[in-house]
Amino acid sequence: MLTGIFDEAIYDEVISSNPCRFLRKPRIMKKDIQPFSVSEMHRIIDYVDNFNFKSYLYIAFYTGMRSGEIMGLKKEDVDFEKNIIKVKRTRGRHGENSPKTQSGFRSVPILDLLRPHLQELYGQHDHEYLFVTQYGKPYNHNETFYNKFWLPIFPILGITYRRLYNTRHTFATMMLSGGYTTPHNLAQILGHRDSQMVHQVYARFINDGKFDFKLDINPY
Known part of the structure; x- marks a missing residue:
C-alpha cells in the first residue's frame, strides 16, 4: 500500500524516488514445534x-490427522482390506x-499398531460415524475431549x-x-499440497536414511 502511495x-513529481524500494519484508519467525516424546505419548x-x-488419541498419534478430520470420520471411510482411511470431511463448531483444499x-x-484399536471402535455401535456420544449422536467437535480429558492430563502426569x-x-x-517415509509421502499423508511445508516445519527431524514405507512399523 505504501509503495503505491509513493x-x-x-507521478505527481512530489518526490523523486520511492523509499519503499529499499525496504525488506520482515522475516516471520515460526514458533518451534514441540512434539511429544515416545515416553510421553505412551504415558x-x-x-x-x-x-x-x-x-x-490412537488415531491422532498414528495417522497425524487433524482433530476435525478425526471427528468427521464415518465407517464408510475406513477400508480394512486396503488398510487406508479416506479423509473426506471435517467436523467443527x-x-x-x-x-479446505484438494x-x-x-x-x-x-498402521498395524492402530488397526486393532480402530476395529474395536468400528464395532462399538451401528452409527455411520465412528465417534458418537452416549446419546448416540456424532460429536460436533472435540471440545468435550479437550476440556474433560486432555487438559487434566498434564498436571497429573507432570508433562x-x-x-x-x-x-x-x-x-x-x-x-x-x-x-519411515519421505517428506514427499508424508506431505501427502498429512494433506499438504507439496513437501515444502514439511521441509520448513520438520527440517531438523528429516532422516535421509531408509525410506521404504511399511505398515508393520512402530514409530514410537
Whole structure:
C-alpha cells in the first residue's frame, strides 16, 4: 500500500524516488514445534480410560490427522482390506465441511499398531460415524475431549502442556526421524499440497536414511 502511495507521489513529481524500494519484508519467525516424546505419548495413552478419547488419541498419534478430520470420520471411510482411511470431511463448531483444499482429500495408511484399536471402535455401535456420544449422536467437535480429558492430563502426569494438534507434529517427527517415509509421502499423508511445508516445519527431524514405507512399523 505504501509503495503505491509513493509511486503516485513520484507521478505527481512530489518526490523523486520511492523509499519503499529499499525496504525488506520482515522475516516471520515460526514458533518451534514441540512434539511429544515416545515416553510421553505412551504415558498419556495409558492414563486415559475413556474409550472414545483413547481411540481418538490412537488415531491422532498414528495417522497425524487433524482433530476435525478425526471427528468427521464415518465407517464408510475406513477400508480394512486396503488398510487406508479416506479423509473426506471435517467436523467443527461451525458444522461439517469438506477439506479446505484438494490435497485435504486423501488416503491415510492404517498402521498395524492402530488397526486393532480402530476395529474395536468400528464395532462399538451401528452409527455411520465412528465417534458418537452416549446419546448416540456424532460429536460436533472435540471440545468435550479437550476440556474433560486432555487438559487434566498434564498436571497429573507432570508433562508440559501442549495442544491436541501436537499429536500431528508427533506423528510427523517420528515418521521422519525414524526414516519411515519421505517428506514427499508424508506431505501427502498429512494433506499438504507439496513437501515444502514439511521441509520448513520438520527440517531438523528429516532422516535421509531408509525410506521404504511399511505398515508393520512402530514409530514410537
